[in-house]
Amino acid sequence: MKSYDDDDISHVRFVNVQEIKEEILRYKPGSFLEEAGGLQRSDYDIPKTTTLLLIGPRGSGKSSLVNKISRFLEHDEFASERAQVSYNLSGDGTHFLHEYMIPKGSTSFSVFDTRSLSEDSSENFKLLRNWMTKGVQHGRMVMRNSDSPTVKTIMKNKARHTLHSSSKKRMVNFVIFVVDGVSVLKAMTDEDSTQYTKTVSKAFNYPYLSFKDDKPVVVITHGDELAPADRVLVRIHLGELLGISPVTQIFDIPDNNDVPTDTAIVKMLRHSLEHADRNLPLKKDSPVTMIVTIALIVVIVVLLLLKLTNKGVAGRQSHIHRDWAKIRHIW
Structure with missing residues (x-):
């Protein structure tokens, strides 16, 4: 509650926001790498662009979040919306993957807006697994088996104007899960x-969205439509439901332009970028990877040799003649 209505520390919070904001604007992929376990920066496969994936149910505010992040980091409150927002549930929503470089013109990191989750968990899992294992591509059409023939026809007609085949495919480095606070309450x-x-719980806990022990961050939207006490209850409920801290891993980002909202944006982005760097994969030709690969090869060879040796011994034993009648007294 203190974070929602305490004005006494607004100046201190504003200074911290500016510092973290400048840190994010200076960010380059790998900036938050930790050289732990004897590994060095050169051992990691550092991408040209860090990719953050937005996931959430329909109407959760993913596209609105893109616009809010972009405006805040680009110092332009009057800039036009970069992401198309559907202001009612009868709208088309997002049917194509959209990549937004943050800030505009930069190549440091990007945010991917995606098609909303459905109530069918199996369909969600199929999409999520594909995005997390094969990568995401700007302009790629996202179609479900449950889409009606009319929707599929409309989407295919729209797809004629996209150039997804020439856009670069990017592997996802971290996930931002967007949830509508009003719907949760x-x-x-x-x-x-x-x-x-x-739907939120099943999708959030899908193993492919986590990086080792790191689960996605959660952004609560539309909090400006709730009373402060209800916003706190929603955060606590989501923390218990998803098994994450409501203080450090759930960020309340309403459609407001104030210091608490700006604070939540920069903290969420810093957390996402930091954990994206922390879980970067090792290069395939790094010394550590080569040692592990060689060790596995040696183990496989030894097992094969043991197997062949046992077969040879068994084969020789099977050709030994035994006169069971003469040695029956041993029985």
Whole structure:
């Protein structure tokens, strides 16, 4: 509650926001790498662009979050919206993957806006696994088996104007899970509305979204439509539901232009970029990777030799003649 209504430390918080904001604007992929375990920066496969993937149910505010991040880091509150926002659930929503370089014109990191999750977990898992293992590509059409023939026809007609085949495919480095605070509060108070939080929980805990022990960060949107006490309850509920800290891993980013909102944006971005760097893969030809590969090869060869040796011994034993009648007294 203190973070929502305390004005006494607003100046200190503003100074911290500016410092972290400048740090993010100076960010380059690998900036937060830690040389632990005897590994050096040269051992890691550092991408040209760090890729953050936005995931969330329909109406959660993913596109609005892109616009808010972009405006805040580009010092332009009057800039036009970069991401198309659907202001009602009857709209088309996002059907194509969109990459937004943050800030505009930079190559340091990007945010990918994606098609919303459905209530069918199996369809969600199929999409998420594909994005996390094969990468994401700007302009790529996202179609589900459950889409109606009309929707599929409309999407294919729109796809004629995209150039996804020539865009660069990027591997996802970290995930930002976007959730509508109003829908979460409704699910907390109305048993008939719990499908929303069930969808969120199942998708969030899908193993492919985590990097080792690092789970995605969560952004709560539309908090400006809730009372401060309800916003706190939503954060606590999501923390318990998803098994993460509501203080350090859940960020309340409403449609406001104030210091607390700016603070949440920079902290969320710094957390995401820091953990993206922390979990960068090793180069395939790095010394550590080569040692592990050689060790595996040696183990496989030894196992094969042992197997062949045992077969040879068994084969020789099978050709030994035994006169069981003469040695029956041994029985």
